Amino acid sequence: MVLLHQPYVPLSYYTLTFHQPMQNRSDKPEVPPTALSGIIVLLKLHVHTPKTQFRDGIKRIDWIGSTLMISGAVLFLLGLQMAGIDYPWTSPIILSFLIIGILLAVSFFLWEWRFADYPLMPLRVLNNRTSTSALGVCCFHAVCLIGGAYFLPLYLQGVLGASPLMSGIYLIPFTISLSVSNVCTGLAIRRTGKYLLFMRLGAIIMTLGFGLFISLPQHYHWAKIITFQIVAGMGIGPNFQCPVLAVQASSKQGDHATAASTFNFLNNLSASVTMVISTAIFQNSMQNQQKSLVEKLGTEMAALLTGQNAAANLEAIELLPTAERAVAHAALLKAMLGMWIMYTCLAGISIACSFCAKGKVLEKEHTITETGIEAEELKREKEQERRKAKKEAAREKF
Numbered sequence: 033m034v035l036l037h038q039p040y041v042p043l044s045y046y047t048l049t050f051h052q053p054m055q056n057r058s059d060k061p062e063v064p065p066t067a068l069s070g071i072i073v074l075l076k077l078h079v080h081t082p083k084t085q086f087r088d089g090i091k092r093i094d095w096i097g098s099t100l101m102i103s104g105a106v107l108f109l110l111g112l113q114m115a116g117i118d119y120p121w122t123s124p125i126i127l128s129f130l131i132i133g134i135l136l137a138v139s140f141f142l143w144e145w146r147f148a149d150y151p152l153m154p155l156r157v158l159n160n161r162t163s164t165s166a167l168g169v170c171c172f173h174a175v176c177l178i179g180g181a182y183f184l185p186l187y188l189q190g191v192l193g194a195s196p197l198m199s200g201i202y203l204i205p206f207t208i209s210l211s212v213s214n215v216c217t218g219l220a221i222r223r224t225g226k227y228l229l230f231m232r233l234g235a236i237i238m239t240l241g242f243g244l245f246i247s248l249p250q251h252y253h254w255a256k257i258i259t260f261q262i263v264a265g266m267g268i269g270p271n272f273q274c275p276v277l278a279v280q281a282s283s284k285q286g287d288h289a290t291a292a293s294t295f296n297f298l299n300n301l302s303a304s305v306t307m308v309i310s311t312a313i314f315q316n317s318m319q320n321q322q323k324s325l326v327e328k329l330g331t332e333m334a335a336l337l338t339g340q341n342a343a344a345n346l347e348a349i350e351l352l353p354t355a356e357r358a359v360a361h362a363a364l365l366k367a368m369l370g371m372w373i374m375y376t377c378l379a380g381i382s383i384a385c386s387f388c389a390k391g392k393v394l395e396k397e398h399t400i401t402e403t404g405i406e407a408e409e410l411k412r413e414k415e416q417e418r419r420k421a422k423k424e425a426a427r428e429k430f
Contacts, residue, residue, distance in 0.1 A: 108133030238267025
C-alpha cells in the first residue's frame with residue numbers, strides 16, 4: 033500500500049490567498065487579499081501626520097523593549113512546541129526555554145513601566161479596569177477565533193474524512209455567521225453609540241458555541257455541525273471591534289493610537305500562543321494513544337499518527353479499511369477534545385472580563401489631537417514632571 037503524505041489545509045489558507053487547486057499550483061503566483069487592501073489604504077486613506085526625519089524616528093524606536101518581547105515570546109513558544117514531543121516536559125532545554133521566556137517577558141513589562149523613554153506598549157493604557165478587562169476579552173477572543181479557524185478544518189478532514197476543498201465549503205456557516213454578526217454589531221454601535229452589551233453577548237454566545245464543539249460527532253450529522261458553527265460564529269463576530277472601542281473609550285484621546293496598537297499586539301501574541309498550546313495538547317493526546325493505536329492499526333500505521341505526524345498524514349487515514357479508519361477517526365476526535373474544553377474555559381473567562389468593564393456612550397464629535405515626535409516629547413516631559421512631583425510629595429509627607 034502506498035500512503036500519501038499531505039498536511040491538512042486550515043481555513044486561513046482559503047481566506048488569505050487566492051489559489052488554484054493544490055495539484056495545479058506550481059508556477060502561478062498567489063495574491064493575498066491583505067496586499068490588495070494595503071494598496072487601497074495607501075491610495076485612499078489620507079491622514080494628517082507630522083513628518084519625521086528617518087534618523088529621528090529610528091532613534092525613538094524602543095529597541096530594547098522589542099528585543100525583550102520578541103526573544104521572550106520566541107523562547108516560550110519554542111518550549112511549548114517541543115515539550116512532550118521532541119523532549120520531555122522536565123528536560124533542561126524545555127525548562128530553560130520556558131523559564132527564560134517568562135523572565136524576558138517580565139523584564140519587558142518592567143522596562144516599559146520604568147525605563148523606556150518611548151515605550152512600545154505604554155502601561156498607562158492599562159491603568160483602569162475597563163481597559164484591562166477589554167484587553168482580556170481581546171486576548172481570549174483571539175484564542176477562540178484561531179481555535180475555530182485552524183482546528184475545525186482538522187476536525188472536518190481528519191475525523192469526517194472531508195477533502196481540503198470540501199472542508200472549506202463545510203465551514204461556510206461559521207464564516208458567514210461570523211461576518212454577519214460582525215457587520216450587524218458595527219451598524220448597531222454606530223446607531224446607538226453603545227458597545228458593552230454587544231461585547232458581553234458575544235462572549236456568552238462564543239462560550240456556548242465552543243462548549244457545543246465538545247460534542248462534535250464522529251460521523252456526519254449536519255444539524256449539529258451547521259448549528260454549532262453558526263452559534264460559535266455569532267459569538268466571535270461582535271468582539272472584533274467591541275473590545276478595541278472599550279479600550280479607546282476608557283483612555284485619553286491622545287492615547288487612542290497607542291491603545292489600538294496595544295490591542296493588536298496582545299491580539300497577535302494571544303493567537304500565536306494559543307496555536308502552540310493547542311497543537312501541544314493535540315500532539316500529546318495523540319502520543320498518549322500510541323499504545324492503543326499500535327494494537328489496533330499496527331506499528332507502521334500507528335507511526336504515521338504519532339503526535340508530531342498525525343496532522344500531516346490525514347490522507348493516509350482515508351486509505352485504510354473501514355474498521356481501521358474508524359479507529360483513526362476516533363483517536364483524532366479524542367485528541368481534539370482537550371482543545372475544545374480549553375477554548376470553552378477561556379471563552380468563559382472572557383465573559384467575566386466583559387462584565388468587569390464599564391460602558392460609555394461613544395461621541396460623534398471629532399476632536400483633533402496633536403501627534404508626532406514633538407507631541408510625544410511634550411507628553412513624556414509632563415509624565416516626568418508628574419512623577420517628580422509625586423516623589424517630592426511623598427518625601428514631604430514623611
